[in-house]
Amino acid sequence: MSLNPADTRFADHLRSLLPADRIRAVEPRYLEDPRDIAHGRAGVVAVPKTTEEVAVLIRAAGEARVGVIPYGGGTGLVGGQVMPDGPAPMVLSLERMAAIRAVYPEENVLIAEAGAILADVQAAAREANRLFPLSLAAEGSCRIGGNLGTNAGGVNVLRYGNTRDLCLGLEAVLPDGSIWHGLTRLRKDNTGYDLKNLLIGAEGTLGVITAATLKLSPVPAGRGTALIAVASPRAALDMLALARDHLGEGVSAFELIHRQGLDFQAEVLPQIRQPWSEPPEWCVLIDVGLARGLDPQQALADLFEAAMERDLAYDGLIAQNEAQAQDFWTVREHLPEANRKIGAVSSHDISLPLGALPEFLATAPAEIARHGDFRINCFGHLGDGNLHYNIFPQKGRTRAEYANVKEAARQAIYDMVVGFGGSFSAEHGVGRAKVGELERYGDPARLAAMRAIKAALDPLGIMNPGAVLR
Incomplete structure (x- = not known):
């Protein structure tokens, strides 16, 4: 069955398999790109409540040869969640699968469904006096399944790694409709191919992630934040090395900011409080999380002094409380919004x-x-x-x-x-926007292996067609 937006046969078939409220008419929000660059098409939107219902939907799509677009929070920036061309697909939204299934504080483990909003996962960890360190500008709307599907990074990769590094196990529906029950809490399990890491970063082209076992971390006893004006990007890099020498793994984030971004904010987001009346050409935003007994403000002051002695830094602001730290991060987090407005x-x-x-x-x-x-x-x-x-x-x-x-x-x-x-x-990720770049710059042996994996797991080509590979 080749579906077009006016064709209701496939939607009617799905309603015969699942409760009627699992199938929705297509709303514009499922077809929009955050940057308003690409606009998608869809014949039907499915909103399952369970992994078993996802499996039913995937099997039905395979039988009808209908493409499936796994949909999280819709915040992706490379068109992986919108399909502008070709037969209209089924958009499979995980928004109703948003439960925190379990938290094991003593193991530093949390199990969440793929539709859980990242901020809600962070909050569930905090309630258990733990930290889920993935932090993104879109954390109030992006969903953990999409984070895993794109192997999202964010500001804390320096200390905690990408989303891939924060995942122990997955539950997923594969392209044939079978369910992989891989929600392990094990830290060591060398029993064959690593299917988990194959699905993470695959952008929904090899299956639909429905739940994940996530790693938590202890909450640092003391947090410090500083904005430091540096002489150049080379000086910023040298200061990063200096910070790691001084603070080791206590450095959580180290962000580079150019003056142009601060000027854009002053132009289009005047409500954002700027830290300097005259912005430096380059500055770095440093976040540290230290163990009990260590003073983060003093540690940052010592770092700044050492950087001054080496002519790496010439001005600095150290947050004296959480409100000031948040002000510094507000500047960083609104850089993309100012870009969009410009x-x-x-x-x-x-x-x-x-x-x-x-x-x-x-x-x-x-x-x-x-x-x-x-x-x-x-x-x-x-x-x-x-x-x-x-x-x-x-x-x-x-x-x-x-x-x-x-x-x-x-x-x-x-x-x-x-x-x-x-x-x-x-x-x-690659999405649909960067498929050409992957073909242009990708290693031929790697691309051949990727195509072979795609053909083996998804021989019908129904999973997010046109994304990553074409």
């Missing part, structure tokens, strides 16, 4: 080897300028080499005026990144 010509989620970052940041502007007169806003997770490197129109111009140079500038950035041994997609 309107990027092209946005890039890149990663580079740490040692290559200073040279890339020094040489990239001149290369990009060959293609147009842009403003560049660079910010991101310096601790793990992940930068959001975005180009914007000059003030008074619109991004539409750059339409003829957008692709050339984008390609130039990715060519430079790959040339430095980096990645064109650090934490957002």
Whole structure:
């Protein structure tokens, strides 16, 4: 059955298999992209309540040859959750599977369904006096299944790792409709292929994650936050090494911020309190979590003094309370919103080897300028080499005026990144927006293996068709 939006036969068939309220008419929110770049299509929206119901839906989709788009919070930025072309698929939303199934504080383990909102998972951990450290700007709306499907990163990767590193086990429905019961709480289990890590980061192309066993951590006894003006990206990198020498694994986040992002906020988000009356060219936002008995403010003051002595830093602000710390993080968290309001010509989620970052940041502007007169806003997770490197129109111009140079500038950035041994997609995934880049830059042996895995697990090609591979 090839479904189009006006065809009700498949929806009627689903209603014969499941309670009627599990099948919905298509609402615009399921077809929208946060950046308003891509718009999806769908013939039906399914909202199951149980893993068994997900299995019924996947089997029915396979029998009818209808594509399935697993849908979490809809916050993905590479089009993995919207399908603009081809036969209209079934959008399978996990929003009604949002339970916290169990918490084991003594094991530092929490089991959540895939539709659980990340902020709710964090809150459940806090209630048990534990920390679930994944932290994203979209944590109030993104869902843990989507975080796992894209192997989301966020601000705490430096200390705690990506979502992949925070997962012990999965429950999932595979493309043939079978259920994999893999919600193990074991830390060691060497019994064959690692199906968990195959599904994490696969963006719904190999199955539907329905629940996960997640790792928790102790809550640090003391937290400290500082904004420090640094002489250059090279100085920021040297300061990161200095911070780890001083504080070891106590460094939770180390964010690099360029002045352009602060200027954008002042322009379009004047309600955000800016930390400096005259912003520095570059600054770093540092978050530390220390053991009982250690003073985080003093530790940050000592770090700042050591950085000053080495001419790495020249100004700094150390939060004296939680409200001040939140003010600093509010600035960081609203950088993407200011970007959206300004309107990027092209946005890039890149990663580079740490040692290559200073040279890339020094040489990239001149290369990009060959293609147009842009403003560049660079910010991101310096601790793990992940930068959001975005180009914007000059003030008074619109991004539409750059339409003829957008692709050339984008390609130039990715060519430079790959040339430095980096990645064109650090934490957002491939989705549909970057399939071409994966084909262009991907290792041929790896791509062949990926296609073989896809063909073996999803021979009908129903799982998120067009995403990651085509």
